[in-house]
Amino acid sequence: MHTLAFATQKGGVGKTSTLVGVTETLVEKGKDVLVVDADAQANASRWLMQEGPHEYDPEATLLHAADPDAPVFEAESLEETDLGADLIPAHPRQNSRLQNLHMESYIDKVLEDLLSSSEKRYDFALIDTPPYIGSPVWAAMSASDHIVVPVQLEGLAIEGLISLRRALSAARERFHTDVNVLGIFANQVDVRRGSAQEGWDFLNEEYGDLIFDTRLRQRADVAHASTIKQPLRECGSDHVINAFDNLTDEILHRLDE
Numbered sequence: 001m002h003t004l005a006f007a008t009q010k011g012g013v014g015k016t017s018t019l020v021g022v023t024e025t026l027v028e029k030g031k032d033v034l035v036v037d038a039d040a041q042a043n044a045s046r047w048l049m050q051e052g053p054h055e056y057d058p059e060a061t062l063l064h065a066a067d068p069d070a071p072v073f074e075a076e077s078l079e080e081t082d083l084g085a086d087l088i089p090a091h092p093r094q095n096s097r098l099q100n101l102h103m104e105s106y107i108d109k110v111l112e113d114l115l116s117s118s119e120k121r122y123d124f125a126l127i128d129t130p131p132y133i134g135s136p137v138w139a140a141m142s143a144s145d146h147i148v149v150p151v152q153l154e155g156l157a158i159e160g161l162i163s164l165r166r167a168l169s170a171a172r173e174r175f176h177t178d179v180n181v182l183g184i185f186a187n188q189v190d191v192r193r194g195s196a197q198e199g200w201d202f203l204n205e206e207y208g209d210l211i212f213d214t215r216l217r218q219r220a221d222v223a224h225a226s227t228i229k230q231p232l233r234e235c236g237s238d239h240v241i242n243a244f245d246n247l248t249d250e251i252l253h254r255l256d257e
Contacts, residue, residue: 002255003125004182005140005147009163011131014187016043017222018150019128021232021244022251023048027084028233029248031123035081037090038136043226044128045089048081050229061091083231086122133167141171146182148251153186153199161207182254185247186215188222214247216240 006019019035026033037045079087127140141147147168151161161184171179184207186200203211216222217239225235233241 001122001125002146002257003127003144004251005127005129005137005144005179006150007129007137007140007147007164008131008149008151009133009161009167013131013150013152014216014222015131015150016047016128017226017232018148018185018187018247019044019126020047020226021236021240022148022248023085023126024083024231024233025244025248026124029252032121033085034078034088034122034125035085036088036125036127036140038140039128039130040090040136041130042090045079045087047226047229048083048085048087049079049089050082050231061089090128133163137167138171138174141168141179142174142177144177144179146180146255148182149184150187151184151203152188153197153203181210182251183212184210185212188218189215212247212250214243214250216243216247 006015006022008015016039023033023035035044035048079089081087127144129137129140147164149161149164165181168179168181171177184203186203189200200215219237219240221236222232222240225232228235232244236244
């Protein structure tokens with residue numbers, strides 16, 4: 001199983017929409033996908049469940065997994081999404097709870113418990129993370145093989161990559177993990193602005209082969225699909241669908257799939 005964390009240091013760059021788009025495309029390609037929502041905002045959970053705030057079974061969330069006295073997380077507790085992926089949803093109180101417990105390795109625990117208790121084997125586990133460096137992101141890094149980094153082609157978003165790379169280096173040392181950046185994805189690109197090309201050139205100069213060739217232009221249909229909580233492959237334009245097809249193909253190629 002490939003475990004990928006979708007992480008960035010800055011909010012509003014389309015991290016969750018990137019995860020959802022890749023999830024949909026992997027399912028379309030016949031892959032078995034588990035989504036782990038490590039962001040207490042629960043945007044991925046709400047979108048993939050295609051509804052508003054959801055009254056999850058408390059024992060089906062990561063908040064439950066953070067309790068050291070909790071029983072083994074059972075596969076039967078998983079939420080099933082209409083997209084065909086399974087989901088471990090977020091809980092609004094999980095981030096403060098996890099900060100208090102300092103349980104950076106809790107995602108490792110829940111994945112280990114889940115996979116040991118399930119007859120189903122996943123091809124991918126995709127982890128959504130909060131847009132800051134803290135316990136949930138440490139947890140995602142410690143549990144992951146690779147990180148996918150969505151970024152906008154502007155100064156503050158690009159500068160956030162420096163903080164993320166520092167956190168990644170610290171995670172390798174702290175958790176003795178080989179996690180690395182699989183790729184950086186230019187998202188929400190405003191082609192009308194000259195700064196977008198300047199940002200693209202800078203990324204390629206600084207990060208070279210880490211940059212995915214695929215770029216997603218700024219599109220209102222992505223925000224619309226997120227708002228009404230419908231699949232991107234149904235609500236998105238041909239450009240959006242093709243972009244996620246190409247991005248997913250690049251991910252699979254880098255994973256030798």
